[in-house]
Amino acid sequence: xxxxxxxxxxxxxxxxxxxxxxxxxxxxxxxxxxxxxxxxxxxxxxxxxxxxxxxxxxxxxxxxxxxxxxxxxxxxxxxxxxxxxxxxxxxxxxxxxxxxxxxxxxxxxxxxxxxxxxxxxxxxxxxxxxxxxxxxxxxxxxxxxxxxxxxxxxxxxxxxxxxxxxxxxxxxxxxxx
Amino acid sequence: xxxxxxxxxxxxxxxxxxxxxxxxxxxxxxxxxxxxxxxxxxxxxxxxxxxxxxxxxxxxxxxxxxxxxxxxxxxxxxxxxxxxxxxxxxxxxxxxxxxxxxxxxxxxxxxxxxxxxxxxxxxxxxxxxxxxxxxxxxxxxxxxxxxxxxxxxxxxxxxxxxxxxxxxxxxxxxxxxxxxxxxxxxxxxxxxxxxxxxxxxxxxxxxxxxxxxxxxxxxxxxxxxxxxxxxxxxxxxxxxxxxxxxxxxxxxxxxxxxxxxxxxxxxxxxxxxxxxxxxxxxxxxxxxxxxxxxxxxxxxxxxxxxxxxxxxxxxxxxxxxxxxxxxxxxxxxxxxxxxxxxxxxxxxxxxxxxxxxxxxxxxxxxxxxxxxxxxxxxxxxxxxxxxxxxxxxxxxxxxxxxxxxxxxxxxxxxxxxxxxxxxxxxxxxxxxxxxxxxxxxxxxxxxxxxxxxxxxxxxxxxxxxxxxxxxxxxxxxxxxxxxxxxxxxxxxxxxxxxxxxxxxxxxxxxxxxxxxxxxxxxxxxxxxxxxxxxxxxxxxxxxxxxxxxxxxx
Numbered sequence: 001x002x003x004x005x006x007x008x009x010x011x012x013x014x015x016x017x018x019x020x021x022x023x024x025x026x027x028x029x030x031x032x033x034x035x036x037x038x039x040x041x042x043x044x045x046x047x048x049x050x051x052x053x054x055x056x057x058x059x060x061x062x063x064x065x066x067x068x069x070x071x072x073x074x075x076x077x078x079x080x081x082x083x084x085x086x087x088x089x090x091x092x093x094x095x096x097x098x099x100x101x102x103x104x105x106x107x108x109x110x111x112x113x114x115x116x117x118x119x120x121x122x123x124x125x126x127x128x129x130x131x132x133x134x135x136x137x138x139x140x141x142x143x144x145x146x147x148x149x150x151x152x153x154x155x156x157x158x159x160x161x162x163x164x165x166x167x168x169x170x171x172x173x174x175x176x177x
Numbered sequence: 178x179x180x181x182x183x184x185x186x187x188x189x190x191x192x193x194x195x196x197x198x199x200x201x202x203x204x205x206x207x208x209x210x211x212x213x214x215x216x217x218x219x220x221x222x223x224x225x226x227x228x229x230x231x232x233x234x235x236x237x238x239x240x241x242x243x244x245x246x247x248x249x250x251x252x253x254x255x256x257x258x259x260x261x262x263x264x265x266x267x268x269x270x271x272x273x274x275x276x277x278x279x280x281x282x283x284x285x286x287x288x289x290x291x292x293x294x295x296x297x298x299x300x301x302x303x304x305x306x307x308x309x310x311x312x313x314x315x316x317x318x319x320x321x322x323x324x325x326x327x328x329x330x331x332x333x334x335x336x337x338x339x340x341x342x343x344x345x346x347x348x349x350x351x352x353x354x355x356x357x358x359x360x361x362x363x364x365x366x367x368x369x370x371x372x373x374x375x376x377x378x379x380x381x382x383x384x385x386x387x388x389x390x391x392x393x394x395x396x397x398x399x400x401x402x403x404x405x406x407x408x409x410x411x412x413x414x415x416x417x418x419x420x421x422x423x424x425x426x427x428x429x430x431x432x433x434x435x436x437x438x439x440x441x442x443x444x445x446x447x448x449x450x451x452x453x454x455x456x457x458x459x460x461x462x463x464x465x466x467x468x469x470x471x472x473x474x475x476x477x478x479x480x481x482x483x484x485x486x487x488x489x490x491x492x493x494x495x496x497x498x499x500x501x502x503x504x505x506x507x508x509x510x511x512x513x514x515x516x517x518x519x520x521x522x523x524x525x526x527x528x529x530x531x532x533x534x535x536x537x538x539x540x541x542x543x544x545x546x547x548x549x550x551x552x553x554x555x556x557x558x559x560x561x562x563x564x565x566x567x568x569x570x571x572x573x574x575x576x577x578x579x580x581x582x583x584x585x586x587x588x589x590x591x592x593x594x595x596x597x598x599x600x601x602x603x604x605x606x607x608x609x610x611x612x613x614x615x616x617x618x619x620x621x622x623x624x625x626x627x628x629x630x631x632x633x634x635x636x637x638x639x640x641x642x643x644x645x646x647x648x649x650x651x652x653x654x655x656x657x658x659x660x661x662x663x664x665x666x667x668x669x670x671x672x673x674x675x676x677x678x679x680x681x682x683x684x685x686x687x688x689x690x691x692x693x694x695x696x697x698x699x700x701x702x703x704x705x706x707x708x709x710x711x712x713x714x715x716x717x718x719x720x721x722x723x724x725x726x727x728x729x730x
Contacts, residue, residue: 073301075302075414077301080416093410093411099411100301
């Protein structure tokens, strides 16, 4: 089948000068030379890192409130909403204060797509996406972050809403049944 | 001359659907312009239900008396000056009911606001979330906002009101369903409503916790998260659960239940309405009848004794173990005659299992005696629990090796002890664990073949142990003491290498020339229907969700 279209017209010979490649080499060297005097754009990662915007979505982590209480109450909404099913929770009863908390809280960082749905759906503001984006592990097991590691990553995050304050107070004073 | 005036006409009724004619025991009424004919004495709420209209309600429950305290079912009735509660207003001839007017809607919104004023909104830690009437009705009829800025009333939370029931007074809306259940259904009268106004609280009397055999039903009927079931607390969120309709295998009643499964585990068992069997209720023992599945050690795969007698049990492939079992039976029959063979078959098994036990063991393998041990405990009570703890005694009598008979089992086991029976097949029973026989007597057998779902003491002593499916892992039919055949449904994948009992018996029977394909449990049941007159015309499909009564001679 014949090809359609108009053939590009090319000179039969590029010319004697071009055949020496010298114009192209000089042109390339001129570009390189110009860049020596420009501002450097290479970032010396990992010594230098990006300055991330405030709404950057990195790895998710669990946070504690200003009394160092684990804020997560194991409501399972993040597990439910998580599109790649990266979160696995097992709930447990807690003897004091808020009745319920996570016994197991695993996030498989190989599965996590940092979409932020977990942060958005959390009714307790207990899970946040950090600005951390480096995950390293030598096997799949290491890429599953357990509760303790997630809490360490999240740290303490003060919260103006003290939703469970009366329960934790009662638990502390011993009047709570 | 004035024109003759037209005679005064009565105002014509507004155009709309005409009321259908009602029989002498019926009344006809209009609900949201839909003509409805109901029996006399039916309430407006029930009539609306029959017409396919939902009138939202908290305190009304079909199995309990009318309390009329939640006020959620208020509807507009023509000629009545105020809104009326649908649950306590009897439908009358010619009544015109409206459930969707602006007045009804604004009232519902107000009722929702009242009910939620002191609600703690702890849905994230509440087990009811997902099946909570407060959530559902707030979404459907509520305003979706709160105007209440004051401090809410605080009540005891997480209070053990009974052995298995936890009470959260802050979540309670005082519908008194639980109180009425204890007064009217369980008749144990543990609960009452104490104090008034926003101090009102459900409570027990000193020294009398909510501890009756039916206490779990209060958790089911609680429309909010005030009562929660302790064994299920925080185990799973209800939106992950999948309800599989089945029948309880705890006693001869065979209550209709739902098995709520998630991640191949039964997390809870709740009653399924079946007015012919259990109405709306089940007992606490039935509710927790899935616990042994996770508590008892399971038989993972077939196990057989090493060739030298007395060696430890070793894992074997299915074919290998079945061959070994058949070989042992054959050798014993050859050496001591077929009179030295006997079997013990459980009436806890399904009709399919029992039918194949008869076909494979009695007919194909030529085992002359099959005993079915009875399991009797306590007394029949006023509601559901039967002293006969075998769920399929009637099925065993009609389609299996015979009705449970203690004497026949005793005779077989005495013959085992005396050495007259040399090979014993035990299906779904644990005579050693039940204390019917001692280990020394069992040890005298040349062949002990056990088919069971767990590592029972008898299975541990077996020459060949074959793992069968546990409760909720296989299909089957149970016939309760009233002759109602109901389906048990497979809610779980079988544990490890476990197989349905009927399939194990089929494979064992084939080694003795059992004909018949028996591809599925329903095919086995079809054969039962074709050969046993009592089951004539029945099939798995025909049994449906509520079961059918077998025809007894």
